[in-house]
Amino acid sequence: MxxxxxxxxRIPQILSAAAKVFACDGVQGARMEDVAKEAGLSxxxxxxxxxNKDALVLALLEQFFAANLEALKLIPxxxxxxxxxxxxxxxVSAAMQHGEHFQTVGFxxxxxxxxxxxxxxxxxxxxxxxxxxxxxxxIADGTTSNAATQKAQEIVALLEGINLLWMAQSGKMDFASxxxxxxxxxxx
Amino acid sequence: MxxxxxxxxRIPQILSAAAKVFACDGVQGARMEDVAKEAGLSxxxxxxxxxNKDALVLALLEQFFAANLEALKLIPxxxxxxxxxxxxxxxVSAAMQHGEHFQTVGFxxxxxxxxxxxxxxxxxxxxxxxxxxxxxxxIADGTTSNAATQKAQEIVALLEGINLLWMAQSGKMDFASxxxxxxxxxxx
Amino acid sequence: MxxxxxxxxRIPQILSAAAKVFACDGVQGARMEDVAKEAGLSxxxxxxxxxNKDALVLALLEQFFAANLEALKLIPxxxxxxxxxxxxxxxVSAAMQHGEHFQTVGFxxxxxxxxxxxxxxxxxxxxxxxxxxxxxxxIADGTTSNAATQKAQEIVALLEGINLLWMAQSGKMDFASxxxxxxxxxxx
Amino acid sequence: MxxxxxxxxRIPQILSAAAKVFACDGVQGARMEDVAKEAGLSxxxxxxxxxNKDALVLALLEQFFAANLEALKLIPxxxxxxxxxxxxxxxVSAAMQHGEHFQTVGFxxxxxxxxxxxxxxxxxxxxxxxxxxxxxxxIADGTTSNAATQKAQEIVALLEGINLLWMAQSGKMDFASxxxxxxxxxxx
DNA sequence: TATGAATGAGTATTCATTCAT
DNA sequence: TATGAATGAATACTCATTCAT
Numbered sequence: 001m002x003x004x005x006x007x008x009x010r011i012p013q014i015l016s017a018a019a020k021v022f023a024c025d026g027v028q029g030a031r032m033e034d035v036a037k038e039a040g041l042s043x044x045x046x047x048x049x050x051x052n053k054d055a056l057v058l059a060l061l062e063q064f065f066a067a068n069l070e071a072l073k074l075i076p077x078x079x080x081x082x083x084x085x086x087x088x089x090x091x092v093s094a095a096m097q098h099g100e101h102f103q104t105v106g107f108x109x110x111x112x113x114x115x116x117x118x119x120x121x122x123x124x125x126x127x128x129x130x131x132x133x134x135x136x137x138x139i140a141d142g143t144t145s146n147a148a149t150q151k152a153q154e155i156v157a158l159l160e161g162i163n164l165l166w167m168a169q170s171g172k173m174d175f176a177s178x179x180x181x182x183x184x185x186x187x188x
Numbered sequence: 189m190x191x192x193x194x195x196x197x198r199i200p201q202i203l204s205a206a207a208k209v210f211a212c213d214g215v216q217g218a219r220m221e222d223v224a225k226e227a228g229l230s231x232x233x234x235x236x237x238x239x240n241k242d243a244l245v246l247a248l249l250e251q252f253f254a255a256n257l258e259a260l261k262l263i264p265x266x267x268x269x270x271x272x273x274x275x276x277x278x279x280v281s282a283a284m285q286h287g288e289h290f291q292t293v294g295f296x297x298x299x300x301x302x303x304x305x306x307x308x309x310x311x312x313x314x315x316x317x318x319x320x321x322x323x324x325x326x327i328a329d330g331t332t333s334n335a336a337t338q339k340a341q342e343i344v345a346l347l348e349g350i351n352l353l354w355m356a357q358s359g360k361m362d363f364a365s366x367x368x369x370x371x372x373x374x375x376x
Numbered sequence: 377m378x379x380x381x382x383x384x385x386r387i388p389q390i391l392s393a394a395a396k397v398f399a400c401d402g403v404q405g406a407r408m409e410d411v412a413k414e415a416g417l418s419x420x421x422x423x424x425x426x427x428n429k430d431a432l433v434l435a436l437l438e439q440f441f442a443a444n445l446e447a448l449k450l451i452p453x454x455x456x457x458x459x460x461x462x463x464x465x466x467x468v469s470a471a472m473q474h475g476e477h478f479q480t481v482g483f484x485x486x487x488x489x490x491x492x493x494x495x496x497x498x499x500x501x502x503x504x505x506x507x508x509x510x511x512x513x514x515i516a517d518g519t520t521s522n523a524a525t526q527k528a529q530e531i532v533a534l535l536e537g538i539n540l541l542w543m544a545q546s547g548k549m550d551f552a553s554x555x556x557x558x559x560x561x562x563x564x
Numbered sequence: 565m566x567x568x569x570x571x572x573x574r575i576p577q578i579l580s581a582a583a584k585v586f587a588c589d590g591v592q593g594a595r596m597e598d599v600a601k602e603a604g605l606s607x608x609x610x611x612x613x614x615x616n617k618d619a620l621v622l623a624l625l626e627q628f629f630a631a632n633l634e635a636l637k638l639i640p641x642x643x644x645x646x647x648x649x650x651x652x653x654x655x656v657s658a659a660m661q662h663g664e665h666f667q668t669v670g671f672x673x674x675x676x677x678x679x680x681x682x683x684x685x686x687x688x689x690x691x692x693x694x695x696x697x698x699x700x701x702x703i704a705d706g707t708t709s710n711a712a713t714q715k716a717q718e719i720v721a722l723l724e725g726i727n728l729l730w731m732a733q734s735g736k737m738d739f740a741s742x743x744x745x746x747x748x749x750x751x752x
Numbered sequence: 753t754a755t756g757a758a759t760g761a762g763t764a765t766t767c768a769t770t771c772a773t
Numbered sequence: 774t775a776t777g778a779a780t781g782a783a784t785a786c787t788c789a790t791t792c793a794t
Contacts, residue, residue: 047785115211185342
């Protein structure tokens with residue numbers, strides 16, 4: 001009888017190790033050996049679950065944006081869209097305090113999207129869903145469809161841009177308050 | 189008889205070759221050989237001007253943000269800050285249509301800033317000057333200093349965020365019109 | 377209650393899988409994993425029967441030449457040695473049409489014999505028995521012992537050489553007719 | 565000014581190192597590192613001249629059979645074909661005493677031809693030219709074209725077969741005398 | 753007997769960098 | 774100033790082999 005199937009525990013192990021190593025060394029600078037060590041496996045052990053580095057990068061990329069999409073589901077629908085968004089920003093902001101590597105690895109993936117079509121598709125899909133989630137909220141609050149689409153784009157851009165500034169300042173910035181006042185201004 | 193100093197023509201040659209190669213292959217994925225070939229030099233020829241790859245990366249990083257700072261000087265000071273900013277957005281947007289690699293290489297450098305302190309300093313300095321230039325414009329138009337700082341941050345974030353969306357959509361988006369309507373909303 | 381001994385069925389399974397894989401990928405290029413898959417076993421399963429790859433190679437080598445020695449027993453003894461040999465050539469030739477991998481794997485083993493003493497012993501022993509079987513036939517037909525030894529060597533060389541040409545031409549050559557006319561010429 | 569072009573000396577250096585290493589360890593077992601060391605170069609130095617192992621193997625294969633084709637040009641044309649061939653066999657036999665690795669590497673390539681189409685083409689082409697050179701000699705001596713083709717095939721097979729036996733016996737066999745008596749018998 | 757999981761020890765290949773000219 | 778030649782130090786990826794079950 002063979003050993004029990006361990007993939008359900010190995011895969012998260014490997015992906016979170018990869019996130020850490022990718023954040024420190026960059027996607028291209030990361031060594032499979034370091035990912036393996038971080039995951040507590042041998043190099044060959046990683047290759048048992050991902051057939052090469054590209055596959056691992058893609059898997060993490062997808063997991064990363066899937067996790068971000070999860071966050072979008074938390075956007076509360078209701079009237080007073082501004083307030084709903086502000087509530088959500090608080091949630092996201094709180095989450096950002098933890099998971100140090102999360103933002104960094106995100107920028108790694110944005111850079112990757114700049115030169116890899118497969119990665120760009122994933123990123124674009126994420127932004128479209130992001131925008132659509134916010135547009136829905138605005139429509140539910142009475143905005144017309146056209147205006148909502150436009151406003152949603154502005155809000156997404158603003159929030160992503162603040163994210164960027166936040167990273168440039170090594171997280172030493174008050175994400176939530178800037179984001180909330182920006183959103184209020186956009187929707188005023 | 190010393191040979192003529194060619195560095196004033198070699199250095200831009202090399203930097204623009206590097207920008208192209210970094211955009212295509214990533215900063216870490218780029219090979220010195222490809223930079224050299226793109227610049228029409230031999231590998232060793234590049235090393236005459238940059239002592240190693242890190243020096244080349246840093247030089248391009250600095251040139252890149254210096255060029256972006258140049259763009260900030262074009263922000264026209266005057267009353268009706270909104271209109272001044274919109275004029276400027278049109279300028280920047282027109283420039284973005286050319287220089288394909290410019291945006292991509294920018295994201296490479298953001299990712300680099302995520303894991304390299306030297307790069308982060310350059311990036312942060314850029315954002316501070318960016319913000320300060322816009323704050324000045326707002327103050328010149330009558331905004332109080334405190335409010336101007338905050339608004340400037342929001343504007344910078346918005347514009348950078350739109351930049352990001354623009355890249356995710358491979359430049360198939362109307363940067364200028366979204367930027368202008370966003371800025372108008374923020375300043376309304 | 378001991379489980380039934382499956383070696384009598386596993387071993388031919390493994391050896392014939394190995395023959396196929398060795399023929400396709402070469403002795404050194406063959407992977408234990410592929411042998412196992414071809415045999416319908418797990419990798420570890422193969423190791424139950426052969427303690428390592430060398431042992432498997434040696435076992436197949438020995439089986440291969442033992443099978444060839446079997447063929448020598450079919451050489452009919454009697455007068456009119458030429459006719460007896462031609463009959464035998466027809467038998468061998470018919471067998472060659474089947475078992476595609478058989479010839480290829482044979483050349484793998486000859487190459488192996490070129491650099492491995494153990495393999496060379498097996499190969500040399502085979503040729504000596506080959507030669508001796510043919511010499512016996514010639515002696516039975518009245519040739520003197522000395523002349524028979526020499527003729528036998530020539531015949532073995534001729535047949536092996538034709539085999540080689542046959543392989544070079546991917547089997548698209550009439551082995552039997554060339555072999556028979558060659559043998560007739562040698563014995564005329 | 566760059567260093568002078570060294571390829572005319574490096575390439576034979578590398579190929580003869582490769583021949584030696586391939587003979588000892590087999591084509592597949594040979595390590596690029598060992599080839600490099602034997603050639604007195606670094607691993608990367610070998611890759612400067614051959615872009616990968618396959619290219620090196622193919623180059624050596626071609627050189628090997630080109631060298632063998634050279635030997636065919638030494639077959640003297642004239643009447644008394646048997647005697648001409650015997651003279652040639654003496655030449656070839658003398659050459660075989662030197663170049664230890666020559667035969668071994670030849671068998672490596674035959675095995676390779678068994679599983680690689682590109683290699684097989686080279687080998688087949690060699691045999692066709694071999695056969696044609698001998699057929700020409702026979703025709704020059706009065707044999708009809710059809711008979712010459714058939715005889716040539718038998719002779720080639722015989723000589724290659726003796727070669728094989730010679731290798732199996734580690735060169736401890738009298739190649740020339742067996743070859744000559746075999747050829748005489750075939751042409752009697 | 754049988755196997756999926758795991759790995760140590762390789763192995764081909766790459767690339768930043770140096771150097772002789 | 775300029776470059777082809779050369780290499781040391783990586784690094785992705787592989788595979789024979791072992792082991793827990």
